[in-house]
Amino acid sequence: MRLLVVNVNTTDAMTQTIAAQARAVAAAGTEIVGLTPAFGAPSVEGNFESYLAAVAVMECVRAYAGPYDAVIQAGFGEHGREGLQELLTVPVVDITEAAASVAMFLGRSYSVITTLDRAVPLIEDRLKLAGLDARCASVRASGLAVLDLEESPVQACEAIVAQARRAVDEDRAEVLCLGCGGMAGLDEQVRLATGVPVVDGVTAAVAVAESLVRLGLKTSKIRTYAPPLPKVLQHWPPAGA
Amino acid sequence: MRLLVVNVNTTDAMTQTIAAQARAVAAAGTEIVGLTPAFGAPSVEGNFESYLAAVAVMECVRAYAGPYDAVIQAGFGEHGREGLQELLTVPVVDITEAAASVAMFLGRSYSVITTLDRAVPLIEDRLKLAGLDARCASVRASGLAVLDLEESPVQACEAIVAQARRAVDEDRAEVLCLGCGGMAGLDEQVRLATGVPVVDGVTAAVAVAESLVRLGLKTSKIRTYAPPLPKVLQHWPPAGA
Amino acid sequence: MRLLVVNVNTTDAMTQTIAAQARAVAAAGTEIVGLTPAFGAPSVEGNFESYLAAVAVMECVRAYAGPYDAVIQAGFGEHGREGLQELLTVPVVDITEAAASVAMFLGRSYSVITTLDRAVPLIEDRLKLAGLDARCASVRASGLAVLDLEESPVQACEAIVAQARRAVDEDRAEVLCLGCGGMAGLDEQVRLATGVPVVDGVTAAVAVAESLVRLGLKTSKIRTYAPPLPKVLQHWPPAGA
Amino acid sequence: MRLLVVNVNTTDAMTQTIAAQARAVAAAGTEIVGLTPAFGAPSVEGNFESYLAAVAVMECVRAYAGPYDAVIQAGFGEHGREGLQELLTVPVVDITEAAASVAMFLGRSYSVITTLDRAVPLIEDRLKLAGLDARCASVRASGLAVLDLEESPVQACEAIVAQARRAVDEDRAEVLCLGCGGMAGLDEQVRLATGVPVVDGVTAAVAVAESLVRLGLKTSKIRTYAPPLPKVLQHWPPAGA
Amino acid sequence: MRLLVVNVNTTDAMTQTIAAQARAVAAAGTEIVGLTPAFGAPSVEGNFESYLAAVAVMECVRAYAGPYDAVIQAGFGEHGREGLQELLTVPVVDITEAAASVAMFLGRSYSVITTLDRAVPLIEDRLKLAGLDARCASVRASGLAVLDLEESPVQACEAIVAQARRAVDEDRAEVLCLGCGGMAGLDEQVRLATGVPVVDGVTAAVAVAESLVRLGLKTSKIRTYAPPLPKVLQHWPPAGA
Amino acid sequence: MRLLVVNVNTTDAMTQTIAAQARAVAAAGTEIVGLTPAFGAPSVEGNFESYLAAVAVMECVRAYAGPYDAVIQAGFGEHGREGLQELLTVPVVDITEAAASVAMFLGRSYSVITTLDRAVPLIEDRLKLAGLDARCASVRASGLAVLDLEESPVQACEAIVAQARRAVDEDRAEVLCLGCGGMAGLDEQVRLATGVPVVDGVTAAVAVAESLVRLGLKTSKIRTYAPPLPKVLQHWPPAGA
Incomplete structure (x- = not known):
């Protein structure tokens, strides 16, 4: 299976550290893909940066082309998990x-x-x-x-x-x-x-995500995490994001 | 005093409705400025759109040049109030x-x-x-x-x-x-x-915001709502926002 | 508008201090009327005195002849607000x-x-x-x-x-x-x-009371704060209260 | 032992009913004294009447001359128990x-x-x-x-x-x-x-009160229920109460 | 009335101490029967021993032949009270x-x-x-x-x-x-x-148990504490218990 | 790794069903060992039977000779997990x-x-x-x-x-x-x-247990789940258990 591990800040070196940490515990056959948001803060410390990270992580995942089985949001205490769950049917695990x-x-x-x-x-x-x-x-x-x-x-x-x-x-x-x-x-x-x-948190999230995938469980779409209604967003996503 | 009343969606007609509602109860001497975010959804229904609205509202307020005494976030149940409180010293009132x-x-x-x-x-x-x-x-x-x-x-x-x-x-x-x-x-x-x-909510928020301003009260900056640390944000805000 | 600001103790000097504090933040056009209960303790410190203050404040307001738009109970942590809300339709604000x-x-x-x-x-x-x-x-x-x-x-x-x-x-x-x-x-x-x-608390209560009056809001009378049923009270209120 | 069972309304017939109910379960050697407040409502239904009952019950107990071992406040859901606990050292039991x-x-x-x-x-x-x-x-x-x-x-x-x-x-x-x-x-x-x-509630309170007395337990006076500070109350209690 | 006071450990001397404590406050006419479980730990300190005590207390009470009016479980913080309540109709009081x-x-x-x-x-x-x-x-x-x-x-x-x-x-x-x-x-x-x-706890439990008995109250059997369904238990109770 | 999956009742057929369910999701290399308690009820429905199951499960695990990496307690809503955690250092997972x-x-x-x-x-x-x-x-x-x-x-x-x-x-x-x-x-x-x-619950527990083992995590022994103090238990475990 393939797990997307999404950093919440724009520091690529930290993405690499996190992905390596994830790989260290991943099961044989689990591919870890580390992703870095295209915009935001080099480190996320506070609500403003965290809200920005929330949307940056969502766009980062939306921009990822390939298939994947679950997403790990690798920011501790950050906003955004509920939004990702709306956008995706695969499990979303917040660290x-x-x-x-x-x-x-x-x-x-x-x-x-x-x-x-x-x-x-x-x-x-x-x-x-x-x-x-x-x-x-x-x-x-x-x-x-x-x-x-x-x-x-x-x-x-x-x-x-x-x-x-x-x-x-x-x-x-x-x-x-x-x-x-x-x-x-x-x-x-x-x-x-x-x-x-x-x-x-990162290794715990890998284990949880792998468990959910192996059990064949997906996010409930019945109410809170139903997909967004079809709408034309204005000036979004930003060019290049 | 001047209150910014910020719509959470990009529908300008709704901004006008909200601002009119605000003006109907504003005290003599209170100027209501309605603002519409530069990006986002035409209506906000769900977490993805709400997170997007959170950052759009923040950028909308950051882009506003003039002085103001308080900000009203005019979305019911939406994300973002904590971020605005970090960015500003004037009171922020969520409807x-x-x-x-x-x-x-x-x-x-x-x-x-x-x-x-x-x-x-x-x-x-x-x-x-x-x-x-x-x-x-x-x-x-x-x-x-x-x-x-x-x-x-x-x-x-x-x-x-x-x-x-x-x-x-x-x-x-x-x-x-x-x-x-x-x-x-x-x-x-x-x-x-x-x-x-x-x-x-909108009229209640106008009354609350006017009260806070008149009492000379501002957001506590001691911990949760301290200003963001000085950082260079990557590719943010988006061009034109 | 006219706001009754009711002290909870019988010390008239404290009523004056409280009323002055209220006037300092009242809007132009708001009249502050300070009231002192006819019976009770010179300062309220504890449950016995607080219960006594609760009924003294209620009688004090009931005995006030003129019209008024809201009542502020100016005791911090004292009993009685629910009773006042039953007796009145105008807003009651506890400091x-x-x-x-x-x-x-x-x-x-x-x-x-x-x-x-x-x-x-x-x-x-x-x-x-x-x-x-x-x-x-x-x-x-x-x-x-x-x-x-x-x-x-x-x-x-x-x-x-x-x-x-x-x-x-x-x-x-x-x-x-x-x-x-x-x-x-x-x-x-x-x-x-x-x-x-x-x-x-006093200045906050003035702002809240003015807000409620300006928004045209009154106490809900549907259940908890419905008026007392018509009854003949025994030996109450006390003579001179 | 002697238990005061205090009605919260001024209807003496109800006091008798309550006292009889109490006597039916009292242990041999327990004397039940029913008391009716000197002022208040003939039945207590709502916060105003309940606050009035609270002070009436307190004055009723304060006016009782003889010795007693515990007090039962026989109103269901009524105010006042905390005040009685301040005034007395013997146990106070709310039904x-x-x-x-x-x-x-x-x-x-x-x-x-x-x-x-x-x-x-x-x-x-x-x-x-x-x-x-x-x-x-x-x-x-x-x-x-x-x-x-x-x-x-x-x-x-x-x-x-x-x-x-x-x-x-x-x-x-x-x-x-x-x-x-x-x-x-x-x-x-x-x-x-x-x-x-x-x-x-009444019979339960009799059993609880008897238990506390037999166990030699009294109200804690260390903080919340410490006796009222010595003060000269103004115009209280009312004449005849 | 007769109250069973059941120790949770197998130390008979402690049963005697507890029973004596119970007798010191029991009403005239209340017989205190101290019981010691047939198996378990000499003192109960922790969950394993407490779970063991829970079943030992239940068997101890089940093995008691004579009539009794209430049961006191004399272990502080121990498991098992809910099980006893299922087995019995008389009140069960945990200390x-x-x-x-x-x-x-x-x-x-x-x-x-x-x-x-x-x-x-x-x-x-x-x-x-x-x-x-x-x-x-x-x-x-x-x-x-x-x-x-x-x-x-x-x-x-x-x-x-x-x-x-x-x-x-x-x-x-x-x-x-x-x-x-x-x-x-x-x-x-x-x-x-x-x-x-x-x-x-022990003396409090005696007073509570006596109160419940005198008030004629028994454990509700309608749902949680309904009697166990009729079943053949395997190898239970242990021989000699 | 080897996981013990312990049924809470004495019905061996149910143990087999549960173990098969566990095997269906277990990772390659995970051995599932189903265990049936030596005493107790053929089905566990209520607190008495559940407490009995709690000690039966503990004895069942204590009697198991071979090595194992985690224990799953396969009763929904049953007592006993805290006791197992005291007895073991490997993870205990309640379904x-x-x-x-x-x-x-x-x-x-x-x-x-x-x-x-x-x-x-x-x-x-x-x-x-x-x-x-x-x-x-x-x-x-x-x-x-x-x-x-x-x-x-x-x-x-x-x-x-x-x-x-x-x-x-x-x-x-x-x-x-x-x-x-x-x-x-x-x-x-x-x-x-x-x-x-x-x-x-069973398949979820298998995934959780495997995750804990793979992450190298064990039960905290610092306070609540510290091993029982060394004591001589009286008449326990029962002969043949």
Whole structure:
């Protein structure tokens, strides 16, 4: 099967990192195609950039010509999943929801460790709308920006581990989720430092997407995610997108 | 003061209707400026179109040159309010939240009567994230599309009244909200048919926006709605937007 | 229009302070009438006094002869709003709900800073019943009694600012509400000290009440707030009330 | 021990009915003292009358000279319990909460059958504030006024049974609570008609109050129910109350 | 009347302690029969042991020949109450629910002080399913195992008091529940140390059970707690149980 | 990898059906081992039988000698998953939670169609404790017993489809879950009849378990699911179990 793994920002290097992370866990016979949106922010941190990413991801998928079996939206806490589900019949898996869903099989409560403080409300909002918040112990910010993760990996890891420990000790989290597509590869370090299972959103999403495809399940089109009504959009999509 | 009232679709006639509705209740000295997005759908019905509207509204406001005191997002149940709040310091008022907020001063519970069934989940999601859902008795759909409201006003009104009556009788709503920017002017008819107060989102939003401006209150910039970090966006905004 | 602003305690000086606060934001053409209950406690701190205030406020309004367009109950966290809504058809605005409602347009979460610790449960109860608690980050007490606010304004302000800072830093409040009718005038100081918008209940209630009147909206009489059935009350109201 | 059972209305005959109901289940050695408020409504139906009842009940208890071990507030869904708890150290038991609390030991969900439709919101509010609403399947109104219960007992019973059946069949209630102090004695008929346990608030409250007294438990005075601060009340209580 | 008080572990000495605690508050004429399960763990700490206790308690009651009027399950936070309710028509009272239910009549919020940290989730789960969690301020662990309570009573009491103080000061609990059947007799010490009412689950359950019996109330058999369908169980109960 | 799929009842034929259903979706290289408990009920319908199944399943797994990578508890709405998680380090997947978790990726809301009415509360309780209830539209019973599914497959299917249609039309479910391990193979028929995706718990659980194993994730042992303390159990397990 072929899975589209769509980055939410325009930084191609991050797309490659995410796709590699996805390939590392993909089953034999699963092809991972990493996609980078044609427009938007080089990193997504906040609602304005996230809404922009939502439409950029949708156009990116609409512009992809070949067949595919499922789509993974590889932004943690970002807008847009509902729109993709309208556009497609194949399953759409948001890494935020995949991480939370997997975490809930491993312990009674989970925390998310993310980047900037301003990402916390976005993640909380996504979890609430997804109905996955009841067992969320906390969403904590390391204070590092998305792009710091690649530039200062050692400090990034230390800051993440520090919050991870507080999540376990103070918030009683029993499982941790890494709340940024760019944290790929840190899960083992955080697990060793805290002693609790650590879920990476991208790899969780690959497993979920593969499961849905293998089970032959598709998005329900009966109401919320029915296809858009046929309409002539004005000046959209933008030329070159 | 000057209020920008931003339509979420690209239909200029609807912008004019909304702006007229706003002017009808604006205080002396309040100037209403109606804005139509440069791109998007002629009517917004569903998540894909709503996400597109979110960014179109943001670009529309960013492209507006003159000064203004507050912005009203005139789409019921649409995405995007959080992004506008990041971009601006003046108050941003979503008509969904304004309607619910005003309704809650008038009765113990309220229902929303909207257009298509597929709009119901969007409105429910907005009310839940806004924390205004606890007293929402129901969100009901009349089954008519947004543009039917202008084309078949009599049937539209009948369908809306039918659901309004069920909201009052079956769901125990004590107040009704008209859940579409295009339902302007129907409030009196629905009130007469049901005997309960009817809140129109656009006029409620004008009153709320004027209140915030007069009280000298602005959006909190301390965390969730802090301005976007300075970044170079890729291929955005689209040429001509 | 004429708004009745009803103090909940019997201290006429506080009525004057509240009425002045209301007049400072009232629109041209809005007359503010301050009313003091004929019986009750000189300051309302706790459930017994609050229940007494509820009936005293109702009798105070019933005894007022002239016409008026809306009533503001100027006690933060006090009982009685539902009873007033039964007695009247004009809008009734409780300052607790007005403050919370306005705050929710300005930031993702708000905290209330009140006087004594024992006021906290009352405020929490009012917000819960009003369905306005989902985005309430905390209700914090400064530890000062209502009348301390007038007698020791400097210390009062310091104690309030101290709790306001904790609300922002520890509870992640993005907006603050001053939770006592007697805190009028402190909003600017608290805003400067914390950097977040500060909502005063009395001024918020004036804006809300004016909005409802201008929009022609009245209390729903269909069920919860239907007028009391015609009955002969025993020994009530008390002579002289 | 001596229990004060305080009616919320001024109808002495109803006080006698309630007291007799209480005596029928009181343990040997428990004295039941029925009290009727000195002012208020002959039946309490709605928020205005209920707030008035709240203060009338408090004054009634304050005016009672002798010793007593606990107080039962015998109004279903009425205001005031928190105020009584401030005034007293002995336990205060509201019949609404006693009925719900007992019902929850008997089945997975319970419904309340009350009198007029306008009583439903009051009961729902009390249960929500008491944190006893999670297992409440519904609050249903028979449509009969409080005083109809004594005047037309046969029709009253039929109307109550009709709603009781719907609660069991449609709302999946497994236990029923009679939601009016004046429904004393109907429990057996409703039980026979529906096949589920029926809880009468007054008798439940007697059992709860006796239990608290026997266990030596008193109201916590540490915060919410601390005694009122010493103050000179203005023109209160009314002469003759 | 005769009440069966069933210990959840196989330690007969603890059964005796619990039964003595029950007898100390039982009414004249109430016979307390303490029962010890025939199989299971000497102390119940965790889900595996708790599930085992659930079936052991059920078999223990099924094996009891004589008549009885109600059953008390004397394990705090343990599984099994729903199963007992299916098997019996007489009331079944779980000490967790009895403690919480009684505590809610005494203050606005309560905390539970239990033994090991791993007991906290079990207690939280029981309170949530019972719909008694809304006013639960916290469940805190003293860190001592069940059997430490008998072996090191002084240290146990100190550790319990330390957490009790934090519950009152930090979590704003107004009432405390002792969250282990083996904490019998510590209530007075904890009350003196904290100044708030302390509820012991076993004695609370005796009072609740006696109340239900005296009121003539039995478990609803209409749906959830209907008797098991007639079936031939395989290899159950175990020989000698 | 090897997955243990444990039936909750003692009917070996049902174990075979469940195991075949699991094998039909298992990946190449996944071995499915079906296990039948040594004691308990031939079908599990109600809390007593479910608690018994919980311990029977635990003993069944404890008695299994060989290595395995994950355990699937194949009872819908049954007790016991938390206990298994304590006993094991490999992942434990309950089919109730697997079905709900998978359904939530496919539509905005889901309903469960189960067997007898008395199973509804058990399923609701499991979903609530698992924090997977927020998007559950309803749990509906077909009225057929577990063993009817094999004996009268045509009528069973009709009864299930009838409730499935009501879930979609009346409860607004967008996805359906088959709420009994014995409904294996009906998913396609229900999907065709309703037009919405249908999730079978057993196959969903296989996909989830395989995913967890492939991702190298295990149960968190830090608190709730820490191994039982070393103790000598009394008369347990039963001889021959």
